[in-house]
Amino acid sequence: MRVQIQSLRQRGGVSAKDGKRDRPAAAGAAKQDTGSDDLALLAAERIRGIRADDPQKKQKAVRVFLESVLLSELGPALVNDPGFSRMVDHVQQQFQDDPQLAQAADQAAELLLQSAHG
Secondary structure, three states, X not given: OHHHHHHHHHHHOEOOOOOOEOOOOOOOOOOOOHHHHHHHXXXXXXXXXXXXXXXXXXXXHHHHHHHHHHHXXXXXXXXXXXXXXXXXXXXXXXXXXOHHHHHHHHHHHHHHHHHHXX
């Protein structure tokens, strides 16, 4: 999960300090896969949109993370599948049902929210 979160940070180009999109280091920097970039940027924006006082903020952050990873791995067209939301629900529930996964998801949510809200 930490590797995926770091990947989201890098692809989304979001700075934990100011929440602004980072600029490439050089004008000729290699372009990454735009589909993954778009998903990562969208995930970062959605996580930033979660209110800091939302009592469900951790669950929402984990859900956004899961959605972005699944779409990245299985293809962005999956978002249009009526069963996608149920699949994410099922995966997230499995995380919550397993004590070790629940702890990892909680830690991931903290990292995601810290990165998004500075």
